[in-house]
Amino acid sequence: MSERMEKVMSQIRGYRELCALVEARRLEKYDVENVTHEKSKVTAGIQALSNNFYSRWKFAEKADRVVRDNTYYCEKISASMSERMEKVMSQIRGYRELCALVEARRLEKYDVENVTHEKRLLRLWDILMPEEKLTGRVTKQWQKIGFQVKCFSIIWMRFFFFLFLLEAMILCYFLTVFLKIFYFLSSFILFKKFSFQ
Structure with a gap:
């Protein structure tokens, strides 16, 4: 039990x-x-x-x-x-x-009559091609930096995929910053190279 x-x-x-x-x-x-x-x-x-x-x-x-x-x-x-x-x-x-x-x-679209848009384009040219002056607004010189035609009113959709103004501003900013950094580093490297020999 x-x-x-x-x-x-x-x-x-x-x-x-x-x-x-x-x-x-x-x-x-x-x-x-x-x-x-x-x-x-x-x-x-x-x-x-x-x-x-x-x-x-x-x-x-x-x-x-x-x-x-x-x-x-x-x-x-x-x-x-x-x-x-x-x-x-x-x-x-x-x-x-x-x-x-x-x-x-x-969402802002490229407009030929807008002065700021044109200034941004010219600034982009000055940053990418500082040694060569632009002869006119509509020229074949734009082909040197990758544009396919002379007139931006035709190509802005194809080239910048509706982001023309934003990308142009960003590209201009980064090019100026990186060019300054590149010039600084190249001068620093050249200074070190020639100072140790």
Whole structure:
């Protein structure tokens, strides 16, 4: 009888342990789901706040609100947390403004009558071919730098793939920067080469 009683008691203990493990797992899973749900609410709130920022002077107020609303998620709250949040929000806004500016430039189409477009073309020529002066706006000289025809009103779609102005600006910038770096490095290398011999 005692063997049977021990067997039944061990089965009951095993069942209890199994129930305790299952309950612990269920609570863990519930806690994890609850935390992830709450975190997604927080990130959604931050996203909504960053979308609704319309003026720079309200960054501090909005960052304080985000920190106040979500303080129970952090065990330790530093005094500079709202300042950091303000910096982050201003950077997010800055990047969004930059993306909007780049997109607006990308959608701008080349126009022959626009003076700034023509100036950018001439600047591109001056950077790529500084030793040769351009004789006219519509010449075969443009073929030396890769254009197929004389007139840009015909080729701007084919050559720059609707990104003419943006790419011309970027190309001009990088060419000027890299030419300066190249000249500096070449003079540095020549100086070292001749100074050690």
